[in-house]
Every structure is written in C-alpha cells, then in structure tokens.
Amino acid sequence: MKSIQSIRGMNDLLPEDAALFLDLSAQIQALFESYQFEPLLLPTLEKTELFARSIGDATDIVEKEMYTFTDRNEDSLTLRPEGTAGVVRACLEHGLIHNQIRKFWFIGPMFRHERPQKGRYRQFYQLDAEVFGIATPDVEAESLAMLSTLWQNLGLSKHIRLEINTIGTAEERKTYRQKLVEYLSQFKDQLDEDSQRRLNTNPLRILDSKDAQTQALLNDAPQLQDCLSEVSLKHYHDLKAYLNALNIPYFENPKLVRGLDYYCHTVFEWTTDLLGAQATVCGGGRYDGLVEQLGGRANTAFGFAMGMERLMLLVQQLNPATPKATPDVYIMTNEDNLASQLALAKRLRADGFQVAVNLGGGSNKSQFRRAEKSGAKVILEADVQDYEAILKRLNG
Ligand code: HAM
Numbered sequence: 001m002k003s004i005q006s007i008r009g010m011n012d013l014l015p016e017d018a019a020l021f022l023d024l025s026a027q028i029q030a031l032f033e034s035y036q037f038e039p040l041l042l043p044t045l046e047k048t049e050l051f052a053r054s055i056g057d058a059t060d061i062v063e064k065e066m067y068t069f070t071d072r073n074e075d076s077l078t079l080r081p082e083g084t085a086g087v088v089r090a091c092l093e094h095g096l097i098h099n100q101i102r103k104f105w106f107i108g109p110m111f112r113h114e115r116p117q118k119g120r121y122r123q124f125y126q127l128d129a130e131v132f133g134i135a136t137p138d139v140e141a142e143s144l145a146m147l148s149t150l151w152q153n154l155g156l157s158k159h160i161r162l163e164i165n166t167i168g169t170a171e172e173r174k175t176y177r178q179k180l181v182e183y184l185s186q187f188k189d190q191l192d193e194d195s196q197r198r199l200n201t202n203p204l205r206i207l208d209s210k211d212a213q214t215q216a217l218l219n220d221a222p223q224l225q226d227c228l229s230e231v232s233l234k235h236y237h238d239l240k241a242y243l244n245a246l247n248i249p250y251f252e253n254p255k256l257v258r259g260l261d262y263y264c265h266t267v268f269e270w271t272t273d274l275l276g277a278q279a280t281v282c283g284g285g286r287y288d289g290l291v292e293q294l295g296g297r298a299n300t301a302f303g304f305a306m307g308m309e310r311l312m313l314l315v316q317q318l319n320p321a322t323p324k325a326t327p328d329v330y331i332m333t334n335e336d337n338l339a340s341q342l343a344l345a346k347r348l349r350a351d352g353f354q355v356a357v358n359l360g361g362g363s364n365k366s367q368f369r370r371a372e373k374s375g376a377k378v379i380l381e382a383d384v385q386d387y388e389a390i391l392k393r394l395n396g
Pocket of ligand 1: 081082083084112114119120121122123124126128129130259260280281282283284285287302303304305306307308309310
C-alpha cells in the first residue's frame with residue numbers, strides 16, 4: 001500500500017530544524033520579555049468574517065489564499081492566515097486593551113494557500129508582536145531597535161535591511177487613490193494583468209507590482225507623500241529622527257504599501273538578498289483603525305510579524321549547523337540491574353547531566369557500539385554503581 005504523504009506546502013520540522021526553531025524561539029522570548037512583551041496564545045481557527053473584515057476583501061490573502069471551510073454547525077471557519085486579527089479579537093473579547101498600554105507576542109502556525117517554493121509555504125510559523133495604546137512613533141522606533149538587536153545577536157545584521165514608508169491616514173489615502181487611478185487609467189492597456197484588475201479593487205497595491213513596464217509608468221505617477229497632512233508627515237519625520245538617534249540604518253521606499261488593508265502611517269519591512277524571491281523576513285506597521293473596525297473603542301496599535309522559516313533559512317545559510325547535543329554519559333544496562341541503572345540515570349539528570357541509558361537490551365558489544373555512536377563523554381558499564389566515582393569521572 002502506498003504510504004500517506006504530507007500536504008503540499010506543509011512541512012515537517014525534523015529534529016535538526018526543530019532544534020533550531022526552539023533555540024531561536026528561546027532567544028526571541030528572552031529578548032521580547034526584556035522589552036516587556038507578554039505572551040498570548042490563541043486558537044488557529046477563527047470565524048471567517050474576522051479576516052474578511054480586517055485584512056480586507058480585495059487583498060490576495062482574503063481573495064485567494066485562505067483555508068476556509070464550513071464546520072458541522074454550518075459556521076464558516078478559517079485557519080488563520082495571520083495573527084493580528086485574532087489578537088485584536090481576543091483583546092476585545094477579554095477587555096485587555098481598554099485605556100492601557102499592552103504589548104503581546106507569540107509564535108504560531110499560519111496558513112495561506114500560496115504556490116509553495118523556498119521560503120514560501122502553506123503552513124508556516126510567524127513570530128507575531130502587537131502593541132496597543134501608543135499613538136506616537138517612539139513605539140515604532142523601539143520595536144525596530146529590538147529587531148535590529150535580534151539580527152545582531154544572530155549575526156544577520158549585514159544581510160538584512162530596513163525599508164520604511166508612511167501611508168498616512170485612510171482619508172489621505174482616499175484622496176491619493178483617486179489621483180493614482182486617474183493617472184493610471186490613461187495607461188490601463190499598458191499595465192500588467194494583475195495591476196489592471198487592481199485598478200478597480202486595490203489600486204495602491206499596483207505600487208509594488210513586479211512588472212517593469214508598470215513600474216516605468218509609476219515613475220511619473222502622483223506621490224502618496226504629496227497627499228499627506230502636516231500631522232502625518234511629522235509622525236514619519238519623528239520616526240526617522242528616532243531611528244537616526246538609535247543608529248538604525250533604513251531605506252525609504254515610497255512604494256512600500258504592504259499586502260493587508262489595516263495599515264496607516266508607518267509601514268516597514270526587513271528584507272534580505274539571500275532568500276531569492278521570498279526576500280521579506282519581517283513586516284509590519286501601524287494599524288490605528290482596526291480595533292474600532294472590529295467593534296472596539298478607537299485605539300492605536302502597532303505590530304509586526306516575522307516568518308520563522310525565513311529566519312531559519314537565513315541563520316542556517318550564515319552559520320552552518322551547530323553540532324547536535326551529545327550526552328555526558330551513556331549508561332549500559334543488563335536485565336538484572338535495569339531498575340537501579342534507571343535510578344542512577346535519574347540522579348545524574350537531577351544533578352544537571354545529559355544522560356542516555358541503554359534501553360531495549362542488547363549484547364555488551366552492541367550496547368558499546370550504541371554508546372560510542374552517541375558521542376557520550378563517559379560510558380558506564382552495566383555494573384558500575386559508585387555514584388561519587390561516577391561524578392568524579394564526569395567532572396574530571
Ligand atoms: P505579512 O507581511 O503578511 O504580515 O507576513 C509577515 C511575514 O510572514 C512575512 O514577512 C514573511 O516572512 C512571513 N510569511 C508570510 N507568508 C508566508 C508564507 N506563505 N510562507 C512563509 N512565510 C510567510 C502579516 O501577517 C501581518 N499580520 C504583520 C503585522 C502584525 N502587522 C501588524 N502586526
């Protein structure tokens with residue numbers, strides 16, 4: 001009978017990758033806690049409506065990438081394609097963000113029905129971070145500083161760069177959208193197919209079209225920044241001043257708009273040249289309107305998400321595999337003393353040693369072979385029991 005395979009684009013993390021995943025998660029946790037982020041763990045399934053109302057009907061994610069199904073109660077449910085909508089839902093449901101500053105983080109699986117390739121999967125892990133209740137760009141600068149520390153700690157700084165932009169308020173974008181559509185409509189036939197469609201549904205996304213001819217047409221298009229108020233421009237100016245003061249290099253990319261509808265003011269992406277087409281390792285921005293849009297009282301918010309697989313690919317490329325952990329001691333066993341050898345292993349572990357015990361029996365010779373293969377520093381034969389002598393050998 002043919003064995004069953006995993007679902008395309010949904011990968012198993014085998015021990016070596018899983019070990020790196022957990023190691024990175026631990027480093028991220030320590031760093032984020034030092035910035036007062038609190039953990040928040042949420043369901044992977046949410047009501048479909050939550051994503052349609054937050055990410056936006058005319059986005060790629062909602063239009064064609066969600067895993068949506070009807071459950072046995074005839075409710076339409078969706079495997080979360082991103083984390084922000086669920087965080088806002090949970091915050092409103094449990095009254096977590098009313099009149100207070102809160103910072104949350106988690107790592108968890110997300111699902112998007114995209115065409116799988118290196119760095120792009122149908123199930124992938126995101127590190128997600130969200131901050132509520134801070135209207136000023138200091139929170140953006142501090143979060144970007146935290147991320148730049150993470151790159152530094154992981155030896156990635158030289159291979160990752162920060163792109164920033166401001167997209168102003170919803171009102172300002174409305175004015176700009178009209179101008180952009182007016183301008184691009186004159187050249188509709190020359191736009192790539194996707195952009196022609198987006199002209200009616202989501203014209204700002206045309207700005208980050210990959211098509212060369214579309215990009216050439218955009219060179220003379222009206223600029224979003226020309227539609228921004230003094231207040232919006234000051235927000236962006238202040239962010240840049242903070243980044244300069246913190247010595248965080250950045251590139252301004254006026255065409256960066258991001259693929260989700262909920263953003264306003266600051267948007268950003270950390271990109272790399274080392275991952276081919278899947279260049280964005282981390283992306284985010286401000287989303288002040290979303291809390292109200294999802295039924296809460298108006299609140300300010302900022303956040304970002306990082307693709308853990310992309311982070312792992314980068315780390316693996318730049319710092320090739322760290323050797324597998326080996327036990328300090330391998331304890332050989334025989335039928336008569338198995339119980340006492342297990343007890344010995346337990347004591348040694350309690351004393352902080354990494355211990356492998358021979359399980360499943362076997363001749364002396366085969367046990368010895370296994371012990372050598374494990375790479376253990378000390379091998380104890382089945383009759384060795386003197387605890388003090390063992391400790392001496394291990395510490396010696
Ligand atoms: P996003 O840009 O859609 O933003 O995703 C964030 C990151 O998730 C991407 O930069 C990428 O590293 C990773 N990612 C996305 N799709 C895939 C995929 N198919 N395979 C592997 N990795 C992927 C968001 O999701 C927003 N919720 C970020 C945010 C949080 N904004 C505010 N708060």
